[in-house]
Amino acid sequence: MxxxxxxxxxxxxxxxxxxxxxxxxxxxxxxxxxxxxxxxxSALTKELSDSDTNVRINAAIALGEIGPEAKSxxxxxxxxxxxxxxxxxxxxxxxxxxxxxxAKSxxxxxVKALSDSDIRTRLWTADALGKMGHEAKSxxxxxxxxxxxxxxxxxxxxxxxxxxxxxxxxxxxxxTVSTQIVSQGTQxxxxxxxxxxxxxxxxxxFELGKMKAAEAVGPLLELLDDESDKVCGVAAMALGRIGDRxxxxxxxERLEDESAYVRTSAAKGLGYLGDKSAxxxxxxxxxDNSKEVRKAAKEALKKLNLNR
Numbered sequence: 132m133x134x135x136x137x138x139x140x141x142x143x144x145x146x147x148x149x150x151x152x153x154x155x156x157x158x159x160x161x162x163x164x165x166x167x168x169x170x171x172x173s174a175l176t177k178e179l180s181d182s183d184t185n186v187r188i189n190a191a192i193a194l195g196e197i198g199p200e201a202k203s204x205x206x207x208x209x210x211x212x213x214x215x216x217x218x219x220x221x222x223x224x225x226x227x228x229x230x231x232x233x234a235k236s237x238x239x240x241x242v243k244a245l246s247d248s249d250i251r252t253r254l255w256t257a258d259a260l261g262k263m264g265h266e267a268k269s270x271x272x273x274x275x276x277x278x279x280x281x282x283x284x285x286x287x288x289x290x291x292x293x294x295x296x297x298x299x300x301x302x303x304x305x306x307t308v309s310t311q312i313v314s315q316g317t318q319x320x321x322x323x324x325x326x327x328x329x330x331x332x333x334x335x336x337f338e339l340g341k342m343k344a345a346e347a348v349g350p351l352l353e354l355l356d357d358e359s360d361k362v363c364g365v366a367a368m369a370l371g372r373i374g375d376r377x378x379x380x381x382x383x384e385r386l387e388d389e390s391a392y393v394r395t396s397a398a399k400g401l402g403y404l405g406d407k408s409a410x411x412x413x414x415x416x417x418x419d420n421s422k423e424v425r426k427a428a429k430e431a432l433k434k435l436n437l438n439r
């Protein structure tokens with residue numbers, strides 16, 4: 132009479148999952164959940180080789196939602212990288228990334244997938260390698276080649292992956308990879324600062340600021356005179372984040388730029404920079420005719436510990 136209280140079925144990911152609640156059976160809730168996950172992963176893993184493409188895709192997506200706990204499915208996901216359907220290959224790559232470093236055995240096949248004919252597969256493969264950190268350091272040479280991919284999103288993802296691998300390598304300690312590889316992410320964005328496309332220049336400036344790349348200060352100072360106000364503004368904020376004092380005078384000068392966006396960005400950059408020499412010009416900016424400039428100047432002054 133104490134065996135089973137009740138059971139119910141719910142529809143999810145294209146198949147039925149049976150939830151059984153057991154009372155007084157000697158199993159803890161944690162043990163039951165672990166057993167349930169193992170059973171579900173096993174069932175989904177088998178579906179990766181189903182003859183129906185949609186079933187394979189849904190199975191891979193469901194494994195991705197489970198995340199690192201689905202590491203037992205890695206061998207089958209590696210096989211799925213060779214699937215006849217491009218979306219299946221792409222999703223398999225994405226899921227391997229969600230599993231993370233535990234899926235390091237997939238790196239050799241993921242490297243091959245970087246040259247897949249399907250854009251989604253190349254994109255999600257690069258992203259997956261980035262999520263594996265230093266475990267994917269052997270993929271660096273091929274990721275460098277992807278920086279010349281015809282698709283902009285793939286190139287950007289490859290650059291981000293190189294940067295992620297670099298940071299993780301540094302955290303892992305010396306001797307794991309050469310310093311040339313460590314700086315590859317920075318070099319990629321430095322190159323994009325010279326792109327004919329304003330959006331690419333803007334994105335590169337933002338990423339370099341986020342990375343606090345000291346070697347980008349010179350090129351970013353040049354971008355303060357860019358024909359695009361957006362590029363000028365993003366460069367101003369990036370210089371502030373990097374924190375090099377060479378940016379102080381140029382940023383103060385931009386507080387009087389004809390573009391309100393550039394003036395706002397310059398004020399924000401000076402706030403990030405944190406040099407008290409900017410206090411006086413920032414006080415003057417509190418009288419700017421633009422509400423956004425006044426707000427940015429006020430916030431910058433607060434960062435400089437001046438509550439006015």
